[in-house]
Amino acid sequence: MDEKEIKQTVVTQAMKAKLAARKLALLPTQTKNKIILAMAEALVKSKDDILFHNEIDVEAAKESGLAEALVDRLTLNEARIQEMARSLKDIAALPDPVGEVIADWIPPAGIHIQKVRVPLGVVAMIYESRPNVTVDAAGLCLKAGNAVLLRGGSEAINSNHLLVKTIAPAAYAAGLPEGAIQFVETTDRKAILEMIKLDQLIDLVIPRGGEEMIRFVREHATVPVLSHGGGLCHTYVDKAADLEMARKIAFNAKCQRPGVCNAMETLLVHKDVAEKFLPLICSDYQKAGVEMRGDPQVKKIFDGVLLAVDKDWSTEHLAMIVSIKIVASIDEAINHISKHGSGHSEAIVTGDAAAAEKFLSEVDAAAVFHNASTRLHDGGVFGFGSEIGISTQKLHSRGTMGLKELTTTKYKIHGNGEVRE
Amino acid sequence: MDEKEIKQTVVTQAMKAKLAARKLALLPTQTKNKIILAMAEALVKSKDDILFHNEIDVEAAKESGLAEALVDRLTLNEARIQEMARSLKDIAALPDPVGEVIADWIPPAGIHIQKVRVPLGVVAMIYESRPNVTVDAAGLCLKAGNAVLLRGGSEAINSNHLLVKTIAPAAYAAGLPEGAIQFVETTDRKAILEMIKLDQLIDLVIPRGGEEMIRFVREHATVPVLSHGGGLCHTYVDKAADLEMARKIAFNAKCQRPGVCNAMETLLVHKDVAEKFLPLICSDYQKAGVEMRGDPQVKKIFDGVLLAVDKDWSTEHLAMIVSIKIVASIDEAINHISKHGSGHSEAIVTGDAAAAEKFLSEVDAAAVFHNASTRLHDGGVFGFGSEIGISTQKLHSRGTMGLKELTTTKYKIHGNGEVRE
Numbered sequence: 090m091d092e093k094e095i096k097q098t099v100v101t102q103a104m105k106a107k108l109a110a111r112k113l114a115l116l117p118t119q120t121k122n123k124i125i126l127a128m129a130e131a132l133v134k135s136k137d138d139i140l141f142h143n144e145i146d147v148e149a150a151k152e153s154g155l156a157e158a159l160v161d162r163l164t165l166n167e168a169r170i171q172e173m174a175r176s177l178k179d180i181a182a183l184p185d186p187v188g189e190v191i192a193d194w195i196p197p198a199g200i201h202i203q204k205v206r207v208p209l210g211v212v213a214m215i216y217e218s219r220p221n222v223t224v225d226a227a228g229l230c231l232k233a234g235n236a237v238l239l240r241g242g243s244e245a246i247n248s249n250h251l252l253v254k255t256i257a258p259a260a261y262a263a264g265l266p267e268g269a270i271q272f273v274e275t276t277d278r279k280a281i282l283e284m285i286k287l288d289q290l291i292d293l294v295i296p297r298g299g300e301e302m303i304r305f306v307r308e309h310a311t312v313p314v315l316s317h318g319g320g321l322c323h324t325y326v327d328k329a330a331d332l333e334m335a336r337k338i339a340f341n342a343k344c345q346r347p348g349v350c351n352a353m354e355t356l357l358v359h360k361d362v363a364e365k366f367l368p369l370i371c372s373d374y375q376k377a378g379v380e381m382r383g384d385p386q387v388k389k390i391f392d393g394v395l396l397a398v399d400k401d402w403s404t405e406h407l408a409m410i411v412s413i414k415i416v417a418s419i420d421e422a423i424n425h426i427s428k429h430g431s432g433h434s435e436a437i438v439t440g441d442a443a444a445a446e447k448f449l450s451e452v453d454a455a456a457v458f459h460n461a462s463t464r465l466h467d468g469g470v471f472g473f474g475s476e477i478g479i480s481t482q483k484l485h486s487r488g489t490m491g492l493k494e495l496t497t498t499k500y501k502i503h504g505n506g507e508v509r510e
Numbered sequence: 511m512d513e514k515e516i517k518q519t520v521v522t523q524a525m526k527a528k529l530a531a532r533k534l535a536l537l538p539t540q541t542k543n544k545i546i547l548a549m550a551e552a553l554v555k556s557k558d559d560i561l562f563h564n565e566i567d568v569e570a571a572k573e574s575g576l577a578e579a580l581v582d583r584l585t586l587n588e589a590r591i592q593e594m595a596r597s598l599k600d601i602a603a604l605p606d607p608v609g610e611v612i613a614d615w616i617p618p619a620g621i622h623i624q625k626v627r628v629p630l631g632v633v634a635m636i637y638e639s640r641p642n643v644t645v646d647a648a649g650l651c652l653k654a655g656n657a658v659l660l661r662g663g664s665e666a667i668n669s670n671h672l673l674v675k676t677i678a679p680a681a682y683a684a685g686l687p688e689g690a691i692q693f694v695e696t697t698d699r700k701a702i703l704e705m706i707k708l709d710q711l712i713d714l715v716i717p718r719g720g721e722e723m724i725r726f727v728r729e730h731a732t733v734p735v736l737s738h739g740g741g742l743c744h745t746y747v748d749k750a751a752d753l754e755m756a757r758k759i760a761f762n763a764k765c766q767r768p769g770v771c772n773a774m775e776t777l778l779v780h781k782d783v784a785e786k787f788l789p790l791i792c793s794d795y796q797k798a799g800v801e802m803r804g805d806p807q808v809k810k811i812f813d814g815v816l817l818a819v820d821k822d823w824s825t826e827h828l829a830m831i832v833s834i835k836i837v838a839s840i841d842e843a844i845n846h847i848s849k850h851g852s853g854h855s856e857a858i859v860t861g862d863a864a865a866a867e868k869f870l871s872e873v874d875a876a877a878v879f880h881n882a883s884t885r886l887h888d889g890g891v892f893g894f895g896s897e898i899g900i901s902t903q904k905l906h907s908r909g910t911m912g913l914k915e916l917t918t919t920k921y922k923i924h925g926n927g928e929v930r931e
Binding site: 111114115194196197198200202207209210292293307308311313315331334337338341342345346427445449450451453454455456457458459460461462464465466467470471472482483484485487488497498499500501502503504505506507508509 | 535615617618619623628630631713732734736752758759763766848866871872874875876877879880881882883885886887892903904906909918919920922925926927928929930
């Protein structure tokens, strides 16, 4: 397709989605749940077909020399299809955010005002690699009453194509307005560029994938963007910390799943407890195979710590590597976080309530933890159900993003002839 | 100043603002109110000096041939200075949004989660013409705990400069952290371009002024933008309308203040009541001097209506001009609004509850009114106090924007050693 054809195709799809969104916004919760459950059922029924098409992608990826971890993320099997179906069932079971009355009052003017949660309209999902995003995103968007345009990466084109070919007809048969789930077939990057500029037709774009792609979307979009933010998270062990608790938290935050955004990258330790605490946690890290990079004092206290370079304080390792620094005060810890943190999740371990309150108030991040692991910043743990990521933006949505973040609000006002005096 | 110097100046100002914002975020409500009241007092004390500098701007504007309406907006007098001071006192009296606990719960994981309202950080205000924006914006931003960078237009440079020179020292003397109110002196547009790309230092940019300037900011900003949206608002008179009520509402929506965003531009009338209703409202409009542009049927019913052209349905007149159309059904009315409306404020007049509910649900706008004038969409009327505008965006803030919209949220979590299993 040439540029003009790509544009035309994308615009036509977005227009269809917008028409569908108007109808979808009015569907009752029960119908939306029926639709989502029908999608789950269709997935399981078509599993052989899905696996067959997924194998084409996986073979191509191996041939092209895609990294093993990425090939793994791309690969489907029966268990993963069952997982996708279960995820849809979980979404169907979540409370419907649409229609929630957030506020309800009568001001002196006498009109009755209600602030009500309503769908956004059309959501464009731009993602890479993992085919389960196709299903999760479709389920979450539909539950929140939004039409969805799905644009997966070229490496998963056959899998994604077949997933949409499976879930969309099932959803339409269950009552979804035609056009509310669409797959953008072209793998040309120009299709993304066209989509993210359609601010008259698309209400939100969610990029999900590598940093480079997210930056590309942010830079060129005129449609509002909601994206998962990177996490350079710290744990600060205060002088008044329960050191056994600190040991457990600092180990969990680093090691339980090091490749994710809410894992800890840097451990800050108050100088008064460094000599006692560092040998404990560093031997735990050493046993677990964590590479430790510390300032000269840390290195002096525990043998086997490498000397940290400046870059270590500002690197999201996403691996079994930890940067360790000794600080002279809680203020030095807060300043270090303010300089290097990404505003994602930050923790203090302390038995001193005033120090905890100071840290929680002064550290500017989406979530601030006292005596708990940063790994707990998660939609599931928080009780929100499925999440579409964790935002480090300050506008619209900060922290874990779920169904509510896929909605907007509207003032519904009833009067009896009131006018402006 | 050359480009490099402009950049350096703006970056230095933004860095100072960021440092100030960290301290300002922690100020108690009482101190913030004391600061805002000190600003009000300083304004009144320095009124002669302010009027003297304002006259320089006004003279220059007249000489350069600025339109009379704009000269009027630029002009200060004693009453307007008193108004600015009163506006600050009103802001001081508003409840503090910072610290509000929006949600508070303990999920199965056992941690205690609180979602708390916190300041955004640094807000950049870019505006034109009216010097009172300098004072209002500073007051609102400070109350919400944000540092503010003020960048007014060149036509008001002397007035704005003196206003900041008046309120900032008074605020600092009352306890505001140094750097929390700053005026960007250079009138070069490049200063705007530099500011709106400082997403590491500035958290929000609010453009307030002409459409061209707002579009410029939206197109080039990497800092999130919150802006007032234009209003192409409709009033639909249903077949089941109380026609006397409809007459009062349609007249108020058009005539009470035609130059503002929530004024009505297009009147839609159901065909069943057109012959009875149009002669009533059109003679009211005629007496008030409103120019009427209708479809051929409207023109046939009321003499003195001009024939509307296509462009009239999509024009925000902001003047004593009304477009009038007869529709065959409520669905035609909703479709017309969906095609031409700007998503601002829309109204239906009807005695039929089902029709009202249909309209309020299906029309996609920030505020939808049943039996009330669109002119009521206003922060003051809604009971929010001062507003910084009305947003037609769907993300972060939809509809009238006040103090809350100048904040974000943060999850504060207390645990007892909880980790991710």
